[in-house]
Amino acid sequence: MQHIERDELFMRRALELASNGLGFVSPNPLVGCVIVSNDEIIGEGWHKRFGGHHAEVNAVDDVTHRERIAGSTVYVTLEPCSHFGKTPPCADMLIRERVARVVIANGDTNPIVDGRGIEKLRAAGIVVTTDVLGEKARDLNRRFFAFVEKKRPYVMLKWAQTADGFIARKDFNSKWISNEMSRRLVHKWRAEEDAIMVGFNTALKDDPKLNVRDWQGRNPVRIVLDPKLELPSNLQLFDNSQKTIIINQVKSSTDGNLEFTKANCSSCSDILSILYQKRLQSVIVEGGANVLHKFIAQDCWDEARVFTGIDKFGEGIKAPGLNCAPVDEVKIEKDVLSVFRK
Numbered sequence: 001m002q003h004i005e006r007d008e009l010f011m012r013r014a015l016e017l018a019s020n021g022l023g024f025v026s027p028n029p030l031v032g033c034v035i036v037s038n039d040e041i042i043g044e045g046w047h048k049r050f051g052g053h054h055a056e057v058n059a060v061d062d063v064t065h066r067e068r069i070a071g072s073t074v075y076v077t078l079e080p081c082s083h084f085g086k087t088p089p090c091a092d093m094l095i096r097e098r099v100a101r102v103v104i105a106n107g108d109t110n111p112i113v114d115g116r117g118i119e120k121l122r123a124a125g126i127v128v129t130t131d132v133l134g135e136k137a138r139d140l141n142r143r144f145f146a147f148v149e150k151k152r153p154y155v156m157l158k159w160a161q162t163a164d165g166f167i168a169r170k171d172f173n174s175k176w177i178s179n180e181m182s183r184r185l186v187h188k189w190r191a192e193e194d195a196i197m198v199g200f201n202t203a204l205k206d207d208p209k210l211n212v213r214d215w216q217g218r219n220p221v222r223i224v225l226d227p228k229l230e231l232p233s234n235l236q237l238f239d240n241s242q243k244t245i246i247i248n249q250v251k252s253s254t255d256g257n258l259e260f261t262k263a264n265c266s267s268c269s270d271i272l273s274i275l276y277q278k279r280l281q282s283v284i285v286e287g288g289a290n291v292l293h294k295f296i297a298q299d300c301w302d303e304a305r306v307f308t309g310i311d312k313f314g315e316g317i318k319a320p321g322l323n324c325a326p327v328d329e330v331k332i333e334k335d336v337l338s339v340f341r342k
Contacts, residue, residue, distance in 0.1 A: 001156055006039070006131055007075070007103050007129065007132045008132060009239045010034050010036055010041070010073075010075040010103070011034075011075050011077070011103065011105055011132045011133045011137075012075060012133065013034050013041070013044065013075070014032040014033055014044075014055075014075045014077050014105070015032055015077055015105070015133065015136060015137060015284070016032065016141060016326065017032030017034070017044055017045065017046040017055070018030040018031050018032030018046050018047070018055065018077045018137075018140060018141075019032075019189045020032075020048070020164075021047050021048060021049075022192045023191050023192040023193075023217055023218060024048060024049045024218075025047050025048070025049060025050050026050065026143070026194050026280075026281040026282065027050070027194075027279045027280075027281040028047060028050050028144070029047075029078050029108070029141045029144035030046075030049065030077070030140055030141055030144070031046065031047045031054060031055040031056075031076065031077050031078045032044075032047075032076070032155040033045050033046070033055035033056045033058070033074065033075065033076045033077070034059065034074070034075040034076075034097075035059050035060065035061035035062075035063060035069060035073075035074050035075075036072060036073045036074075036075065037068045037069075037071070037072040037073075037074050039104075039115075040222075042063050042064070042065070042068050042069070042072065043060060043061075043062040043063035043229060044059050044062055044071070045057070045058025045059035045060075045061065045062050046058065047317070050194060053281050054080075054086045054090050055076060055077075056074070056076060056080055056090040056093060056094060057090065057093065059074070059115070060093065060097060068102070069097045069098070070097065070098040070099070070100075070138075071098070071099070071100045071201070071279070072099050072100060073099070073100060073101040073102070073103060074094060074099050074101070074102045074103070075104070075132075076102065076103070076104055077104075077105045077106065077137045077140070077141075078104070078105065078106050078107075078108050078137070078141065079104050079106065079108040079113060079115070079117045079118055080094060080102070080104075080117040080121070081108070081113055081117055082113055082116040082117040082119075082120050082217075085188065086097050089117075089120075090237075091116075091120045091121055092120070093118040094126070095120070095121065095124040096128065096222065100124060100126065100127065101126065101127040101128070101129065101270040102121055102126055102127070102128050102129075103128075103129045103130075103132050103139030104118070104128065104129070104130045104132070104135050105131070105132055105133050105136070105138075106131075106134055106137045106138055106141065106233060107130065109148055109149055109214070109261070110148050114138050116128065124323070126153060128320075132326065142154060142303075143193075143281050143282040144281065145168065146281075146282075146302055147276070147281045147282075149166055149259075151273075151276055152269075152272040152273065152275070152276045152300075153194065153195065153272055153275045153276060153280050153281055153282050153283045153302055154281065154283070155282075155283055155285060155295065155298070155301045155302050155303070156189075156193065156282065156283070156284050156285065156301075156302065156303045156305065157196065157285050157292055157295060157301050157303070157304040157305070157306075158186065158189070158284050158285065158286050158287075158304070158305045158306075159176065159179040159287055159292060159304075159306055159307070159319060160178040160182070160306075160307040160308075160309060160319065160335075161306060161307070161308055161309070161319035162177055162308075162309055162311050162312050162316075162319075163308060163309060163311065163312050164312040164313060164314065165318060165319050166313040166315070166316035166317060166318060166319060167287070167289050167292075167316070167317050167318065167319040168277045168288065168289070168316055168317040168318050169313055169315075169316045169317070169318070170317070171205075172201060172202075172203070172205040172206075172288070172317065177307070177309040177311065178307040178309050178335050179197075179309070179332065179333050179335050181332050181333050181335075182307050182332045182333075182335045182337065183214065184214040184215065185212060185332065185337075187212050187213070187214040188215045188217070188219075188221070189284060189305070190210070190212050190215070190220050190284065190312065191212045191215050191216070191217025191218060191219075191220075192217070193220055193282040193283065193284050194220060194221060194280040194281050194282050194283065195220050195221040195222070195245075195275060195280045195282070195283040195284070195285065196210050196220045196221075196222060196223065196224050196284045196286055197222075197223035197224075197225070197283055197284065197285045197291070198210065198222075198223070198224060198225070198237075198286050198287055198288070198291070199224075199225045199287065199288050199290055199291035200225055200226055200227070200230070200231065201235055201288050201290065202286070202287045202288040202291070202321060203224050203226070203231055203235060204231060204232075204235075207235050207236055207237075208237065209236045209237075209319070210222045210237065210286070211241070211242060216279050216339050219241075219242040220242075220284070221242070221243045221244070221245060221278075221280060222237055222242060222243070222244040222245070222246075222248070223245050223271075223275070223283065223290060224237055224244060224245070224246045224273070225247050225248075225265050226246050226247070226248050227249045227265040228247055228249065229246070229248050229250050229260075231246075238258060240256045240257045240258060241257070242257060243257050243259065244257060244258050244259065245259045245260075245261055245274075245275075245278070246258065246259070246260045246261070247261050247263050247264065247265055247271055247274065248260060248261070248262060248263075249262060249263070249264070249265055250262065250324040254280070257269070261274055266294075267297050267298075268294060268298040268300035271302060272300060275330065285301070288317075289317050289318070289319070289320065292320045293320050293337075296320055296321075296322065301342065302341070302342055303339070303340065303341050303342070304322055304339070304340040305337065305338075305339055305340075306337070306338045306339075306340070307332070307335050307336070307337055308335065308336045308338065309334070309335050310334045310335070322340050324340055324341075324342070325339065325340075326338040326339055326340050327339055327341050
């Protein structure tokens with residue numbers, strides 16, 4: 001097996017491991033690590049939860065015969081950290097373990113790392129290879145990189161539309177355009193992202209819970225846009241069952257799990273800046289049409305996931321449009337899921 005093929009093989013495994021952290025490690029990145037000696041994986045691990053051990057530590061702890069780590073090659077999806085945070089620097093640990101080579105998919109563009117981990121490894125005489133499956137790794141960590149580089153959450157738009165292009169009926173009723181399997185998939189996404197946002201009309205007309213019911217995982221932080229604080233307090237969004245941020249133009253205060261935050265509700269940048277300050281790395285913008293149109297018009301989105309059902313309304317509220325082609329389409333029973341990326 002050629003050197004490049006071998007590196008890509010083990011890095012693919014590291015990427016598989018890293019993906020296990022989705023929904024558990026934010027605002028940290030997804031990181032996987034594989035330790036290889038004589039073409040044999042002797043240890044592997046991933047970052048499992050925010051505040052917990054990093055992937056490199058978990059991989060080292062997974063090695064049965066620790067003496068085999070010396071002279072080994074370590075495959076890691078993101079540059080090992082070089083600073084003390086919630087855990088000690090992973091670069092220092094790899095140096096102490098006397099590994100011979102470290103293969104990295106992506107450098108860490110977080111200013112507190114940004115090449116320092118690589119420099120530290122090379123200064124210790126360790127051979128470092130970078131950008132192995134870098135594009136795949138960056139895609140996996142697209143939430144983290146958006147958060148670090150754009151200083152805002154990764155924005156995922158999501159809606160369901162009829163076969164004739166409507167997002168709801170004239171009375172705002174949108175139940176049920178997509179099928180049960182599609183709705184279950186949406187609950188999986190909710191468990192993977194930090195926050196979920198709806199506007200005034202969706203909150204009022206649909207009275208959504210915005211929680212995870214059809215999947216196992218954590219509930220996202222609920223974001224509600226209520227400029228004048230006119231939504232009735234008996235809505236399910238205000239049941240205090242999970243953290244809910246009400247972005248408004250009246251007041252800032254806290255009442256249990258309800259957090260009222262004053263901001264310019266017309267500016268997507270201002271809204272996202274607030275979510276960034278609250279360390280929310282990703283947000284699903286679920287509607288309604290006005291909110292989705294606003295995020296598209298103000299160019300404040302990264303990805304869109306659009307379900308198209310088989311029913312037709314004939315008339316109603318038109319679904320948003322995107323000036324780009326989908327990067328992927330998949331059938332979910334009779335629905336079609338189209339994925340768009342900027």
